[in-house]
Amino acid sequence: MLLTISSVFLLVQLVASAPVLTVREEMEQIFQNLTSEAQEDYFAILFNDTLTLRELDEKWDQWAEKHGIADKWAAYSAKWLARREKFNETVILAMGRLPSAYRMMNEITSNRDQTIQEVGEALDKLQETYYMEVSMLMYLSKVMVLNEEQIMGGERPVEVGNEVSEDLRRMRDYKNKMRGLKALLVPGPLV
Numbered sequence: 714m715l716l717t718i719s720s721v722f723l724l725v726q727l728v729a730s731a732p733v734l735t736v737r738e739e740m741e742q743i744f745q746n747l748t749s750e751a752q753e754d755y756f757a758i759l760f761n762d763t764l765t766l767r768e769l770d771e772k773w774d775q776w777a778e779k780h781g782i783a784d785k786w787a788a789y790s791a792k793w794l795a796r797r798e799k800f801n802e803t804v805i806l807a808m809g810r811l812p813s814a815y816r817m818m819n820e821i822t823s824n825r826d827q828t829i830q831e832v833g834e835a836l837d838k839l840q841e842t843y844y845m846e847v848s849m850l851m852y853l854s855k856v857m858v859l860n861e862e863q864i865m866g867g868e869r870p871v872e873v874g875n876e877v878s879e880d881l882r883r884m885r886d887y888k889n890k891m892r893g894l895k896a897l898l899v900p901g902p903l904v
């Protein structure tokens with residue numbers, strides 16, 4: 714699918730020798746010159762929360778057709794779809810590789826015969842091969858440190874109604890959510 718889409722882009726580019734636009738540029742092309750009616754229609758669809766995702770797709774297509782930008786919309790949609798597929802591929806790949814990366818990270822960090830600097834160097838080296846996975850695991854460990862602080866600090870969740878600001882409320886929600894990650898502190902099975 715991805716290949717097909719890229720080939721189509723390549724073909725279009727060769728035929729028209731038009732510059733290849735990024736997803737964002739493709740979107741700007743569309744939104745630059747929208748009439749106010751087209752803008753209103755756009756937001757009416759965007760904020761209609763009774764529409765299913767499939768209905769949204771249909772509505773966007775009808776909208777583009779109605780306002781004479783079907784070709785630009787198709788180009789934008791194809792790029793967005795290709796980007797989403799690429800994202801999915803990356804996530805699936807990273808999930809498959811996470812257990813190995815986790816095992817290797819554990820091996821590195823549990824070797825007590827290294828200086829902190831050597832640990833850092835070994836992790837950097839691992840990251841050359843497992844960039845995405847090591848980044849994810851480091852992010853996860855940051856989340857767990859937050860969680861630890863919460864548990865070891867004996868901090869109770871901020872009571873509803875006591876918040877003095879929206880920021881504090883968001884922090885409370887965030888911290889309460891982090892609390893649920895306690896289960897992750899039990900080391901998972903190694904592969």
Ligand SMILES: *[C@@H]1O[C@H](CO)[C@@H](O)[C@H](O)[C@H]1NC(C)=O
Nearest residue numbers: 741742743744745746747785
């Ligand atoms: C937007 O409109 C301007 C002025 O009519 C035009 O020069 C420009 O090419 C249009 N841009 C797009 C992306 O259609």
Ligand SMILES: *[C@@H]1O[C@H](CO)[C@@H](O)[C@H](O)[C@H]1NC(C)=O
Nearest residue numbers: 757758760761762763764768
């Ligand atoms: C949302 O979409 C449905 C289906 O097209 C339509 O019947 C309804 O009037 C829309 N709601 C709003 C608020 O526009």
Ligand SMILES: *[C@@H]1O[C@H](CO)[C@@H](O)[C@H](O)[C@H]1NC(C)=O
Nearest residue numbers: 797798799800801802804805
């Ligand atoms: C993501 O990739 C998997 C495996 O190739 C596939 O089964 C799934 O349908 C994809 N999901 C999306 C949203 O593309």
